[in-house]
Each structure stands twice: as C-alpha cells, then as structure tokens.
Amino acid sequence: MAIVLITGSAGLIGSESVHFFARLGHQIVGIDNDLRSFFFGASASTVWNRDRLQETYGEQYRHHNIDIRNQEQIEGLFQEYGSDIALIIHTAAQPSHDWAASDPHTDFTVNANGTLVLLEATRKFCPDAVFIFTSTNKVYGDTPNFLPLQELETRWEIAADHPFFIGIDESMSIDNSKHSLFGASKVAADILVQEYGKYFDMKCASFRGGCLTGPAHSGAKLHGFLAYLMKCTLTGESYTIFGYRGKQVRDNIHSYDLVNAFYHFYQHPRRGEVYNIGGSRHSNCSMLEAIAICEELSGKKLQYSYTEDNRSGDHIWYISDVGKFQSHYPEWQYKYNLRDILVDIYQAQVSRVVES
Template identity: 50%
Template sequence: MSVAVVTGSAGLIGSEAVRMLTSSGYLVVGFDNDLRSKFFGPEASTRPTLRRLSTDLGASYVHHDVDVRDREAVGAVFRRYGKDIAVIVHAAAQPGHAKWSMGDPIEEFEINATATLGLLEAARQWCPEAVFLFCSTSKVYGDRINSLPMRELATRWEIEAGHEYQNGVTETMSIDGSTHTSLGMSKVAADIMVQEYGLHHGLRAAAFRNCVIAGSAHAASKSHGMLGYIMQVVARRRPYTVLGYGGKQVRDVLHVSDLVRAFAAVIADPHPGAVYNMGGGRYSSCSVLEAIRLAEEISGHEVTLSFEEQTRVGDHIWWIGSNELFQRHYPDWAPEYDVKAMLQEIYDVNDGWRTQA
C-alpha cells in the first residue's frame, strides 16, 4: 500500500489532507503534537480533531505524537516506510502573526524552516520519488503590498483600478526590502528550500503560498483563523476588537476542501519546484468588517465592536492573490466556496457556540 506522510495532521489543512488521502487509498502517517494549544491557548487545541480522525479512519491513519523538529523521530518513520512513501504534505507550522511571531524567533525558525529542511532531506534519502507539498504563506512577500496605490472605500481598502495586480498578486512580486516578522522570514527560508529541492535536487516538490484558509473544523483563535474566530465571537455574542486599518483590511479566503483539491491535482501531475499563490481570489475575499457583517446576518446577532489603531507588525492592508499560474497548470481547478458559504458552514457545524452565548 502507498503511504502518505502528513505533518500538522490534526490541524485544519493537515486533517483535511488526511481525509482526502485515506479516501484515495493511502495509508496515512501523521505527525502532530498539539503545539497549537501552546501558541494560541487551549481553545485552539487540535486534540478533538485528532480524536475524530482516529475514530473515523481507524487503521487507515497512524498517528505519531512527534515534534517535526525531532529529526531522529521523523527519520525513523521515513526509514520504516521508505520508498512506499508516495506523498508528503507538510502543514505543520507556527502560523501566528501577532505577539508570538516576534516573541521567540529562534524557536519559530526551527519550527518553520529547520524542520522543513529536515523533512526535505528525509524525503531525498528515503523516498526521492514522493510528491512533497509545502504549505507556505502570503507572508513571504512581507508588507510590500502596502506600498502599492490603494483607495479607501466604505467597507474595505482596494487597490487602484487598472493596477497590474487588480485581479490578484502574482508570484512575480518581490519578497525583498519589506517587513516580514519572524513568521514571514522563517517561511521565506522554508519556501526557498522547497524550490531548491524541487529544481536542483530532483524532488517533486511544490509550495503553496496560502492566505486565509477556513473550514468548520478549524480550532480558530484570536491570533489565527480569521473567519472561524469572527463567526465564533458573533455566535457567542461576545465583543470583538478590530486591530488596525478600521477593519477595512482585505484578505482572500479559501475553503480547506478547495485547497486539498489543489493538492490532489498536483499529486497527480507535479511540477517540481513550482510556487503557487493560492487563495480565494476576487471570487472569495472580504474585509474584517465585511466578514463581521456577514456573520451577523447569518447568526441574527449584532456584535459590539471596538477599534484599536495599532496594526500588527508587517500586516497587509490588502491581499488578494492570483490563482492564474495554478489554473494554467491545472485548468480544471477553481474555488467552489465563497466567504458567505464558508461562514454559513462554520456556523451550522459549530452549533455548540450558540449555547455558550
């Protein structure tokens, strides 16, 4: 049986990848030690998702409570399965962009960059024919986007009409000369490693530069998981504090199932060394204010808002990525969910929030 290795296997992206791969006939081996609860608090723990995976998938999923920085433990798994490993999805990370992202840059680099190098080397040594998919981030571009001409509208910031990035930022945007935070710079390092191993070391490796990924299983927190956290706050009728830009900062949002369908396309026909901006594009984008209003409409509750002028370091005022390159390589793929559909799903599935109001 072909084996797939998924890191961060109990997280939003990792768990969705696990389900897709087991349904495709793979034995999936997962790494996840719930560091997310350390980063973002107990409500962000991935343990409930892990229990669901184990219950639903049985022997098709083998879990290792392993830190991806532990090269010996990771290497032992790669040695055990060897060339039976056909797919690696590397979704483990420290993904937060707020206080933690400047709190311990050495640990953050070890998690996001050094661990990626260890996985690439393990793949090169034990399963060089495997497809290696890396979850990068739009934060690799730093805050360069903020230097582009923007105009302020009633509920969002918007790039000037006619700008070359009007339909989304392409992979040609420079990553140099901008503020990244330790999240962005550690992900840049990992992103470049994945490209290097794909282009020059023979691995069938690709990087996905995601923006906001959403889904009903997300253990969202204030510091990570924008859409899920907004819906959670509104459903529980709690106050919400908007950080910077008057809540008009824009993100594109991609449903995790749409992302995992993109993974499946690359697994079937990889382009070694490819880098893809990956998101909802203009089809699925919103400002913080717009997401809050949609959540209020869905739940029937109004939220009490407060505003802080201070923005997060390196935060994007506007980000809509272009899927053009990916769709050129994989023309049958397109996002299916829009922002309202994602919020509705999150609200419907997490009905326990309403009892906590």
C-alpha cells in the same frame, strides 16, 4: 496502497488532507503533537480533531505524536515506511505574526528547521515522493501595502486598471520588505522547498496561501481570522480589530479547495514550483464585510473594540492571483465562495457546541 504522510494532521489543512486522501483509499500517516495549544492556549487545541480522525478512519489513519524538529524520530518514521510514501503534505507550522515575536527561536525552528528535517528525510528515504509545502503570502512582507490603494465605504481596494487588480501574482518580490519574524521563517522554508526541487530534482512545490479557513479551524485570537470571528459572534466574546478602520481585505480559501489543488499537483507534479493560492476575486472580504455576514448568519451582534495600532507588517489589502496554478492545472475549480465558507464554519461551530 500508497502512503500519504501529513504533518499538522489534526489542524485545519492537515485534517482536510486526511479526509480527502483517506476517502480516495490511501493509507494516512499523521504527525501532530498539538503545538497549537502551546502557541495559543487550550481553546486552540487540535486534540478534538485528532480523536475524530482516529474514530473515523481507524487503522487507515496512523497518528504519531512527533515534533517535526526531532530529526531522529522523523527519519525513523520515514525509514519505517520508506518508498511506500508517495506524498508528503507539510502543513505543521507556527502560524502567527505576533507569537513569533514573543519567541523567535521556537518560531524559526518549527517553520524553517522542521521543514529542512522533513525535506532531508524525503530525499533520503523516498526521493520520488511528491512534497507539498503550505507556505504563506507573508513571504511578500509588507510590499502589498505600497500598492496604490483606495479607501472605499467598507474596504480598501485597488483600481480596476491596475496590473494587480485580479490579484497579486508570483512576480512580486519577496525582498526589501518587513515580513514579521513569522514571515521570515516561512520565507526560509519556502526557499528550501524550491531548492530541494531545483537542486535535487525533487517533486516539490510551495503553495503561498491567502487566508486558509474552513470548519475544522481551531480559531484563536492570534490566528484563524474567519473561524475566530464567527466564534466570537456566537459566544459573545469580544473581538479586537487592529487598524485600517476594519477595512483590510483578505482572500479566503476553503480548506477543501486548497487540498483539492494539492491533489491536482500530486497527479502531475512539477519540480521546485511556487504557486500563489487563495480565494482570489472569487472569495474575498474586508473585516467589516465579514462581520456583517457573521452577524447575519448567527442572528447576533458581534461585540468588538477597535485600536488604531495595526499589527506590524500586516497587509492592508491582499488578494491572490491564482492564474499560474490554473494555467498548469486547468481542471481545478473552486467549490466554495465566501458565503459558502462562512455557512460551513457557522454550522460546524454550532454543531460542536451541541456535541459538547
């Protein structure tokens, strides 16, 4: 039986990966020490999700409360399972622009050093395994903000005849832009993954995600756009819109669709690849458009405030062009559109309230 090792296994993409690969019959080794609660407070803790995974899968899911920066413990774990590890899905991260600026050392060591520890452990103990890294569109910094954007009634948009109208592809430069410290630490990790693929001939890929979302997201003020927005709409907690008149656009991909993309790569891996992956033109929205859908689904009005001060380096408009990935893996298709995603998040949050 192949072993799938997943970092950040109680988080959004990590737990979706657990479900996906456990249902295929694989043994799952999960690594998660709930740093999310350290970053964003107790309300963002993923312990509830860890407990649910353990209850659901029993011995098929083995959880390890390890910090990915701890080289000795990580290498000990990899050595224990050795070449039985067929796939590493690395989702653990410090994911927030704003938090990174408050503690640059922790941000960088988690995102960059932690990735290096995992890559080197893979090279030492299971070099034939597939290594998938959950990167981010923030590696492009604020370069997308210099596109010729047009302000419409509910969103910023780009002209239909522009080369990036379909979405931003991997040709966009990651240089000479403001990334935020979070973006810089993810760039370092992204490049490391590419280098281990190209230099050591390992089966590695960086998936540069748009907004990753889904029902298992422990949304918080500083991270988890749609999940936190729905939470605020349901609970009456005030939401703050930062700049751009609430018309900033994001493409949103359901956690299932992303992990399904991982699965397709795992079946036919390449070495040192980079893929932009997100909701593309299939699933995207502005802040104002997302608010309208949340209010419709919940039957409640969102209480929100607005500040002209946008987050430094934040994107005004970002839609992913997933054409490269689809050209390599044409059998992969989306299951969820934007409304499907928000319905799923809404139902999950209501269910959690009932359970508690």
